[in-house]
Amino acid sequence: MICRSSLLAKSVARSISNNGFRRLASTKSLKETLQEVIPAKQEQLKKLKAEHSQAVVGEVKVENILGGMRGLKAMLWEASVLDPNEGIRFHGMTIPDCQQVLPPAPGGKEMTAESMLWLLLTGKVPTPDQSHQLSAELAEKGELPHFVTQLIDSLPKTLHPMTQLGMGVAALNHDSKFQAAYERGIKKPEYWTYTLEDCLNLIAKLPALAARIYRNVYHPERSLESVDKNLDLVGNYSNMLGFGQNEHLTEYLRLYIALHGDHEGGNASAHTAHLVGSTLSDPYISYSAALFALAGPLHGLANQEVLRWQMAMQKEIGDNITHENIKDYLWKTLRSGQVVPGYGHGVLRNPDPRFVALQEFCKTRPELQASPIIQLVQQTAEIAPDVLKEHGKTKNPYPNVDATSGCVLYHYGLTEFKYYTVIFGVSRALGALTQLVWARALGLPLERPKSYSMDALQKLIKN
Numbered sequence: 405m406i407c408r409s410s411l412l413a414k415s416v417a418r419s420i421s422n423n424g425f426r427r428l429a430s431t432k433s434l435k436e437t438l439q440e441v442i443p444a445k446q447e448q449l450k451k452l453k454a455e456h457s458q459a460v461v462g463e464v465k466v467e468n469i470l471g472g473m474r475g476l477k478a479m480l481w482e483a484s485v486l487d488p489n490e491g492i493r494f495h496g497m498t499i500p501d502c503q504q505v506l507p508p509a510p511g512g513k514e515m516t517a518e519s520m521l522w523l524l525l526t527g528k529v530p531t532p533d534q535s536h537q538l539s540a541e542l543a544e545k546g547e548l549p550h551f552v553t554q555l556i557d558s559l560p561k562t563l564h565p566m567t568q569l570g571m572g573v574a575a576l577n578h579d580s581k582f583q584a585a586y587e588r589g590i591k592k593p594e595y596w597t598y599t600l601e602d603c604l605n606l607i608a609k610l611p612a613l614a615a616r617i618y619r620n621v622y623h624p625e626r627s628l629e630s631v632d633k634n635l636d637l638v639g640n641y642s643n644m645l646g647f648g649q650n651e652h653l654t655e656y657l658r659l660y661i662a663l664h665g666d667h668e669g670g671n672a673s674a675h676t677a678h679l680v681g682s683t684l685s686d687p688y689i690s691y692s693a694a695l696f697a698l699a700g701p702l703h704g705l706a707n708q709e710v711l712r713w714q715m716a717m718q719k720e721i722g723d724n725i726t727h728e729n730i731k732d733y734l735w736k737t738l739r740s741g742q743v744v745p746g747y748g749h750g751v752l753r754n755p756d757p758r759f760v761a762l763q764e765f766c767k768t769r770p771e772l773q774a775s776p777i778i779q780l781v782q783q784t785a786e787i788a789p790d791v792l793k794e795h796g797k798t799k800n801p802y803p804n805v806d807a808t809s810g811c812v813l814y815h816y817g818l819t820e821f822k823y824y825t826v827i828f829g830v831s832r833a834l835g836a837l838t839q840l841v842w843a844r845a846l847g848l849p850l851e852r853p854k855s856y857s858m859d860a861l862q863k864l865i866k867n
């Protein structure tokens with residue numbers, strides 16, 4: 405299977421290349437590949453500044469200022485761009501493109517987190533060898549320092565797993581190469597190499613950290629597997645969570661983590677990482693801050709909320725699941741002033757292609773098709789858009805990725821839904837940390853938008 409999928413990845417990547425769309429990376433290492441692509445991007449930025457600094461790409465309306473900056477074109481983000489109608493593209497590639505060409509883990513079918521990370525960082529499709537070498541490099545760096553395991557083990561198990569994750573990630577900055585180099589007084593063009601080192605080190609350690617939190621909070625009686633040098637990042641994560649024998653769940657996690665890796669820059673977690681990183685904070689504390697943005701119910705916590713809500717619906721409806729019953733429950737949620745979790749989006753105006761990709765995964769597995777909670781999620785997704793349209797507030801009445809991400813975990817036995825946002829946090833590191841490398845490579849400045857009070861705004865409008 406691995407040979408077939410490797411060959412497929414190579415041939416598809418070449419055909420994409422022939423369309424002038426994407427180039428298969430050479431045999432170079434990740435750092436060498438980056439070294440190769442950075443000068444052209446630096447040149448592009450220089451040209452943009454020199455030739456187009458005064459070009460107008462949009463306008464700022466009062467509604468943007470009052471409306472959480474929705475829709476403002478005000479951020480540079482290299483790895484992905486989100487189109488309101490068609491969804492996310494990673495360096496121009498859609499999710500199905502990525503599923504076709506990004507190398508899977510040995511014996512698996514779904515793209516690995518490493519191959520997605522390589523694409524996000526370099527804009528190139530890695531060869532299977534490159535992806536596996538990156539897996540080996542990450543596994544080599546994967547164990548946690550003793551003081552972090554002590555810190556995590558000392559936390560009360562009643563502390564939310566996301567708070568624990570953010571604390572653990574922040575503590576890892578003790579060993580930041582970027583911070584140490586900055587204190588030594590390195591030059592600006594060298595910033596990105598130390599940032600890359602920190603980012604890879606952090607991504608490598610996230611599975612051990614996240615799995616330790618899971619073990620401590622939910623299964624303190626279990627021993628923890630150590631990092632297996634022969635496994636990919638997600639293979640190790642699944643193994644340390646205690647699901648290493650469940651190949652279906654491991655494959656689902658691979659897909660989920662890769663396609664959740666980046667969603668352009670304006671979402672709250674990615675933006676937070678960028679903002680904090682723009683002060684030259686190291687990647688650990690920048691990403692720790694991002695995790696606390698992710699922990700809000702309107703953002704990453706939605707996946708925990710969806711499952712809680714769907715199970716409450718299941719309990720109330722019982723075995724009598726009908727179109728009318730689901731519709732009534734949706735209205736009951738809306739009339740009580742709550743949002744329907746898993747629906748709506750700040751940018752998207754169509755069903756989320758990540759939702760579609762996860763649904764496709766479900767369709768290929770009979771056990772998932774037979775699962776009552778997955779069936780309920782699917783039925784809800786058919787009914788909710790019309791209800792939300794009739795309700796009339798939501799700009800996007802369609803399901804987002806979180807409408808479905810948790811129910812598959814639940815079916816396969818990862819039933820502790822308070823933990824789900826941690827998995828999102830492991831995933832989102834791929835994109836947010838990629839941008840930190842690019843921000844240093846391009847020498848992006850401190851982020852500092854201008855704010856106004858309402859009085860000052862009214863004065864501005866009058867003038």
Ligand code: FAM
Pocket residue numbers: 474671701702703704706738742743744745746747748749750751797798799800804805806
């Ligand atoms: N259910 C009920 N009302 C909703 C709604 C939903 N799913 N989505 C939006 N609305 C309401 C919203 O609260 C707002 O009402 P008010 O005018 O009274 O404040 C109105 O519709 C207009 O909102 P919008 O412009 O359509 O959405 P926003 O850009 O303000 O917010 C979301 C976007 C995602 C925060 C919002 O759709 C929401 O709360 N969805 C439910 C939570 C959720 O699924 N979050 C996960 C998002 C996901 F992509 C992620 O980050 N992982």
